[in-house]
Amino acid sequence: MLGGRGSGKTHAGAEWVRTLAEAKVSPIALVGQTMTEAVTVMVRGESGILAAHPAPQRPRLRSNVLTWPNGVQAFVMSASDPDRFRGPQFAAAWCDEVAKWPDAEATWDMLQFSLRLGDHPRQLATTTPRPIPLLRRLLADEHTVVSRMRTDENKHLAQSFYDAVVGRYRGSVLGRQELDGELIEDSPDALWQRGM
Template structure:
């Protein structure tokens, strides 16, 4: 990826390595306030990964925490998206600040001494006994055991004056996610795919997204709506918005 950056245009280079405060939209900037969890619930292509990575790097530059956790569903996803991806930590790190990534140890070590350990939903028990002052969790809503992973993560988020976690995810219809959204300690950011349209392929915007607009899947994956139909409700969301009959009406 670094070789690609060197042969790209000035605009492309700036988009990857430029000052985040200049590049970020307001919804991508680290919020102020006394929150514990910054929950970024946004559509595909919103820029969630870049926001999560930049948040982690900001905490390290500010010396907010020296021990951090990176959590995804699998080790492959941590490496492919959070660490080595186009918007991942290694790609966007400034010259002289890039961490050493030791795959066999599952850790990233920065020149300043900060360390991030890698954890997965597959082996969430490894979070037992771990402790850190900051955490980045990617695609929490698709974890099969999201509540169990989250519980262990929260027990470990205990170092420093104000330990915090950033969660970047597209929603899934989980009561656990709804509970997290409504938690007083959560700062919630909502966003749609269209907010980042200028950085996405025109083909994707005009053909792919158009095919899913007005559908239940589009509401979830593009507009980041949490589609939770209330148990026992006479009118389902599908029936109200899309005219689709609810199975409950035919029992």
């Protein structure tokens, strides 16, 4: 799922996890760039997993494990150490902001070996795109289903944000990436590349 900043990627990911938990798909990996980011954004954030559940169905967070009243578990994990995915196994994974993971290729690859439980192991990647090899590979894969979300499609953001940020950056290269969720490639004729 490619989306601009504030487009609703986190909310969509949290609702996806809620749907999995209701269907008793378990265990689930919740992978953020860091443990802190995974907990503060994916789990506890305003659009995170806890906010997506009504109180009686809300999971409990203890250490790095979310446990739902029906027994489903989700493990909060950091993308910063690919080897942490050696050993655990999952039925599903929500991977947030994969385009900013420090070693995205290695972490993604190790996660694939862990997605081996249940009838249909699946994963959701939510990110504002950047031109990294992993994202290019996923977008080129015929088995990848791509959804796109634009910031201006989210009518729940502050009007001042629309006026100041969307108004200023709309149509620019940075705005196309950060607001429209477009994967902007470097020009081969450019003197400098973004990765430099």
